Amino acid sequence: xxxxxxxxxxxxxxxxxxxxxxxxxxxxxxxxxxxxxxxxxxxxxxxxxxxxxxxxxxxxxxxxxxxxxxxxxxxxxxxxxxxxxxxxxxxxxxxxxxxxxxxxxxxxxxxxxxxxxxxxxxxxxxxxxxx
Amino acid sequence: xxxxxxxxxxxxxxxxxxxxxxxxxxxxxxxxxxxxxxxxxxxxxxxxxxxxxxxxxxxxxxxxxxxxxxxxxxxxxxxxxxxxxxxxxxxxxxxxxxxxxxxxxxxxxxxxxxxxxxxxxxxxxxxxxxxxxxxxxxxxxxxxxxxxxxxxxxxxxxxxxxxxxxxxxxxxxxxxxxxxxxxxxxxxxxxxxxxxxxxxxxxxxxxxxxxxxxxxxxxxxxxxxxxxxxxxxxxxxxxxxxxxxxxxxxxxxxxxxxxxxxxxxxxxxxxxxxxxxxx
Numbered sequence: 520x521x522x523x524x525x526x527x528x529x530x531x532x533x534x535x536x537x538x539x540x541x542x543x544x545x546x547x548x549x550x551x552x553x554x555x556x557x558x559x560x561x562x563x564x565x566x567x568x569x570x571x572x573x574x575x576x577x578x579x580x581x582x583x584x585x586x587x588x589x590x591x592x593x594x595x596x597x598x599x600x601x602x603x604x605x606x607x608x609x610x611x612x613x614x615x616x617x618x619x620x621x622x623x624x625x626x627x628x629x630x631x632x633x634x635x636x637x638x639x640x641x642x643x644x645x646x647x648x649x650x
Numbered sequence: 651x652x653x654x655x656x657x658x659x660x661x662x663x664x665x666x667x668x669x670x671x672x673x674x675x676x677x678x679x680x681x682x683x684x685x686x687x688x689x690x691x692x693x694x695x696x697x698x699x700x701x702x703x704x705x706x707x708x709x710x711x712x713x714x715x716x717x718x719x720x721x722x723x724x725x726x727x728x729x730x731x732x733x734x735x736x737x738x739x740x741x742x743x744x745x746x747x748x749x750x751x752x753x754x755x756x757x758x759x760x761x762x763x764x765x766x767x768x769x770x771x772x773x774x775x776x777x778x779x780x781x782x783x784x785x786x787x788x789x790x791x792x793x794x795x796x797x798x799x800x801x802x803x804x805x806x807x808x809x810x811x812x813x814x815x816x817x818x819x820x821x822x823x824x825x826x827x828x829x830x831x832x833x834x835x836x837x838x839x840x841x842x843x844x845x846x847x848x849x850x851x852x853x854x855x856x857x858x859x860x861x862x863x864x865x866x867x868x869x870x871x872x873x874x875x876x877x878x879x880x881x882x883x884x885x886x887x888x889x890x891x892x893x894x895x896x897x898x899x900x901x902x903x904x905x906x907x908x909x910x911x912x913x914x915x916x917x918x919x920x921x922x923x924x925x926x927x928x929x
Contacts, residue, residue, distance in 0.1 A: 527886075530844065545710070549710050551735050590847060596846030597709045597710045601710070601735035605735060627851065631918060636849065637852075638854040638856075
C-alpha cells in the first residue's frame with residue numbers, strides 16, 4: 520500500500536514494511552548494546568553476523584559500513600548508531616555517507632553550522648519532479 | 651495535594667551529554683549552546699520539584715522492535731543509566747517515585763490509557779541528557795523521576811492529539827494524588843531533525859518557531875499536525891516533538907513562558923528548549 524509519506528524525498532519512515540525487511544539486521548545492531556557482544560563482533564565480524572538470519576546483502580552492507588544501503592535493506596538509523604559508536608566514530612561520519620551527494624565529516628559539520636540542509640526544495644518528490 | 655508547577659521542553663541530543671561528560675562545553679562549537687542553557691539552569695535551581703515526569707523515548711536500548719509499547723511507564727525504585735553501545739554514562743542513578751508512578755498507572759488505565767508498565771528499565775540519553783541539561787553535573791539528581799517512554803521510532807507513533815490527551819490525563823491523576831508534593835513534567839526530543847537517508851541534516855526553523863509559539867498560546871494547533879506533517883516539515887526524526895504535547899497537555903490552558911532557547915546546530919539537529927509555568 521502506498522503511503523503519503525513515501526513522497527518525502529530521501530526519507531525512510533520505519534513502518535511495518537521496513538520492520539519486516541530489517542528485523543534481523545536491526546536485532547544484530549541492537550545486540551551491540553552489550554559489551555560481550557561488541558567484543559565477540561570485534562573478534563570476527565563475519566562469524567558473529569552468521570548468528571543472525573540476515574540476508575547476504577545485509578551482511579555485506581554491515582561489513583562494508585554502507586550506511587545508506589542498510590537503510591534501504593530495512594535498517595533503522597537509531598539501530599545503526601550502535602555500529603558507528605562501536606567503530607568509535609562520530610555519527611556525522613555516518614550522516615555524511617548517507618547524504619546525497621556524499622559528504623566528509625567536515626563537510627557535513629560545515630553544512631549544519633551554516634544552518635543545516637534547507638527544507639525548501641526538500642519537501643516532496645512530486646514538487647522536485649515539477650521543478 | 652500534588653500539583654504540577656511547570657513544564658519544560660528540551661531536545662535530548664546525545665552529543666550534549668557527551669560534551670559535558672568529556673569536558674568540552676567551552677569549545678567553540680559548544681560554547682553558545684551552554685551559554686544559552688545558563689538561564690534555563692538558573693531557573694531550575696529555583697524550581698526543583700519533588701518529582702519530575704520525564705516524557706522521553708528509548709533509542710533501541712531497553713525497548714526495541716522485539717517488544718515495544720506505545721507508552722511505557724517506569725515504576726521502579728531506581729533506573730540505571732543504560733549502556734546504549736558505548737558504555738554507561740557516568741551520571742547519577744535516577745531515583746524513581748513508585749508511589750506516584752503506581753498512582754499514575756491506576757489513574758491512567760481507569761482513564762482508558764492502557765500503559766505498559768516497567769519495573770526494570772535502564773534509561774538512555776533520551777532521559778539522562780535532559781537531566782544534565784537542567785542540573786549540570788551534581789552528585790545526585792535533585793529530583794525524583796518517573797520515566798514515561800513514548801514510541802516515536804516505529805510507525806505508527808501515537809498521534810499528536812493522543813499525546814496531548816495523555817498529558818491531560820496525567821494532570822487529572824496528579825491533581826488527585828493526596829500527598830502534598832510538587833511535580834514537574836518534561837517533554838523531550840526534537841526539534842526538527844533528520845538522521846537517516848539522503849535528506850539527512852534537514853532542519854526547519856520556521857516550523858520549529860511556530861510549534862514553540864503554539865505551545866505557549868495555541869497548543870491545540872500542535873495537536874492537528876499529522877505524522878506526514880512531521881516527517882515532511884520537521885524531518886523523519888522530528889516526530890519526537892509529539893512528546894512535547896504530553897507535557898503541554900498536563901499544564902494549565904494558559905501558561906507563562908519563562909524561557910526559550912533555540913540554536914542550530916547541535917549535532918544534526920535544531921536544538922530547542924522552553925520553560926512554561928503554571929500561573
